[in-house]
Amino acid sequence: MSHPKISVILPVLNNEQFVDRCIDSVLHQTYEDFELMIMVGRCKDRSLKRCIAWQERDERIIIVSRKDSSLSDARNYALPVAKGKYLAYVDADDWYEPEYLATLVAPLEADDSIELSCCGCAIDHEDGRKAAPLLPKASGTVDVTSETYTQFVPNQAVWIKMFQTEWVRRYDMQMYDGFAEDVSLQVMIAAVAQRIYCVQAPLYHKTFENPDSVSVNFLKKSYLDTVLGLAYAVEFIRRHGREAVLSKPRLKSIIFSRIQTALTCSGYLPEVSEAARAFFQKYYPAEASQVRYEKKSLDAPVEIIAGAGQITRNLLHYMENSSRVRYVIDNHAHKGQTIGSKQVFPFAALEQEPKDVPILIGSTLYEYEIAQQLCAMGFENVYYVGDVLDEEAVQKVRML
Template identity: 30%
Template sequence: MPAISVIIPVYRVERYLDACVSSVLAQTFGDFEIILVDDGSPDGCPALCDAWARKDPRIRVIHRENGGLSAARNTGIEAAKGQFLTFVDSDDLLEPDTLRRAWEAQRQYSADLVVYNLVYVDENNRPLASPDFTVFRDEVLDEAEVWRRYFALEEQKIYYVVAWNKLYRAELFRELRYAEGKRYEDQFLMPRLLAQCGRIACLAYPGYRYVQRGGSIMAQGSSRNYLDRSEFLLEWCDYFAGKGDLLRAEGLLNDAIQNLSEKERFDLSTPQQRARYRADCRGCADAYMRLARRTGQNTMRLRAALLRLGLPVYQKFLQSKNGR
């Protein structure tokens, strides 16, 4: 059994895949397997994956029909043999000492999760000055402390919630999988994952090189342009309400409502997307009613009732309340 399973979903990254796999094979820590999940890539990636498997016995390839990034990661999770898992996107790179440092931190602190730092680089692997991730330091946190730091940050928030700069105890995924067909799939999963963690070792070491390229999923505009953002915020609202953090829950709900009120941002050109948008709006009303039941506040019941009448009605209420 390898110590670490490195799961690399592969789709249309013919130009980048060799560099990615090479960066993993160059690790100073050698007790790992690599699982290349070819997600039905229509280019030369399937052949490249098979060629890598012939070169190194630590590499396994799984060819599957295209199902998206989450489905590919889930396939890798189910095939993994390691005690710990890590994800690397196939157009990104690891620094040579990343797995060793993560493994030693896990051993030192008996951590369920290790988070290592990142640096944005351009397509020629040149570091970018912004965002600046040098704000992070070595520390051991619990779930509550992670969330406190997350909500205090702006553009560096991804350090805590993205899938790929982390070493996970494999048992964390016993019942968890990434939400398929969703953008920001890591945000949907992260609350339930962190809830299982006793100790979370956070490292200042910039072990992950996050390549900024046109055409990647993360390069396709603001998260506010996609309904997925409001949907994970609604899930987070319920999560924090369940923990008794009602102020945080209401803040997340209001962020989801504000996002949905920016209706022009969304592609609502199909009946399915319009139905999804309406369902998300109803979800906000339902979430306010659940908060009202927890708090007994009639103002929350009023907000829920107004939201059921529609976002335009609710926005007029807010404008009158703010004297505008």
């Protein structure tokens, strides 16, 4: 195909068990004007042979066999040679709903000022469990700033989005070559995006079935890349003269929280702590002391958990002294809400608590943001997930 409308970029590395399902879902889209660029790394299994078999059946498939096995490098390599006016992504162990391409391309074709469209995703586990879908917080066309983009599109993943190719190339939006590339890209997009389109439907299926998948390995060992990837994003922002957005409260809070999460969930590995200190000393020297770089010892059992999301549900299951937790607090608590047997109250409930009460932050996305809120209220006996669980348990809590 000489001028396909969409270029779908699919990195493949040791995905023999799953790649057929993925490719089949792309080829059976209701929207047919696309090329499928399969970027195959140095595989130890029969993934490449499986891809070749599909190529022999459909001329829309282009295979690039590469020595580099990096996910981001495969995506970056495809960017300058992609022929489509629009870019879409898919991971080899995931799959599309049949209307994925048609739904996301329609608003881009209708309005050139829309830089990207996005949808929700369903989470599928290998044991058949299906978590609640992750959906955009808006519907339709939305004008965004660096402060509002992440409010409307909290899911940082590239594979729930379709981009105007010219827009991505204009900013030379190369992805960070390492794990946590989506964390870095989220900050980059937030700094430059102005108009997006949101579809509140789970058209993408994210699976956690492959023990060798990049996503699972990220949760296990790649916290250092979170810090390095965010440094990469900050340099991107500086390069495009957008330094002012780095001081915006929400974007800064996201950066700080992601790095605090990397620190606590890694068990404060020395190399992660060193990289985090260097990051803040370079980019946020005045606030470097607000980040915790070392594990905090528990002086007393946790009594209150801040945050009423899935992490808190999982924490209550894994904490040895969960029976000592009296209640949960959340900014969006509603009357009668419970987490298991624990009542959920608004943050105002803390006004009745002594300032030394032990509080655990039940989040691995907004740790810093919640810590700042607690600190402003005068509470200093605050703990993170990595303070009360070992690293193995932290991984289980994050993936349940």
